[in-house]
Amino acid sequence: MSNWMDIAALNDVPRRGARVVRTAQGCVAVFRTAEDDVYALDNSCPHKGGPLSEGIVHGASVTCPLHNWVFSLDTGEAQGADSGRVRTYPARVENGRILLDKVVIAARTPA
Numbered sequence: 001m002s003n004w005m006d007i008a009a010l011n012d013v014p015r016r017g018a019r020v021v022r023t024a025q026g027c028v029a030v031f032r033t034a035e036d037d038v039y040a041l042d043n044s045c046p047h048k049g050g051p052l053s054e055g056i057v058h059g060a061s062v063t064c065p066l067h068n069w070v071f072s073l074d075t076g077e078a079q080g081a082d083s084g085r086v087r088t089y090p091a092r093v094e095n096g097r098i099l100l101d102k103v104v105i106a107a108r109t110p111a
Contacts, residue, residue, distance in 0.1 A: 004092070004101060005099065005101075007030065007098050009096055009098070010032065010096050014032065015036070016034050016056075018030060018032070018052070018053040018057065019053065023108075025108045026044075027042075027043040028041070028043060029043040029051075031062060031073050037073075039060075039074065041071070041076055045067075045084075045086065047069050047082070047084060050064040050066030057073075070082070089104050089108075
């Protein structure tokens with residue numbers, strides 16, 4: 001049995017945009033870059049809880065819509081003078097579909 005769950009078609013997420021996947025453990029933001037790379041992070045900014053899925057995607061980073069903190073989509077680390085981190089989750093694209101590792105998602109603690 002596969003550890004990967006199919007959550008959406010790649011084209012369901014706009015380039016430089018995001019979609020939210022609701023899980024029993026909380027919301028995960030799935031981002032698509034201009035180059036069609038896909039990343040998954042906790043949706044909540046550690047600073048003030050801003051919804052990262054509503055932030056601006058630029059390169060391999062996202063800017064929180066509330067206070068402009070910038071996070072690496074790859075590592076979840078805050079960039080620049082800000083300090084903090086959001087959890088990342090394995091994501092991949094296969095046959096035009098976005099897949100998330102359901103074992104890792106299920107193991108996360110509720111938000």
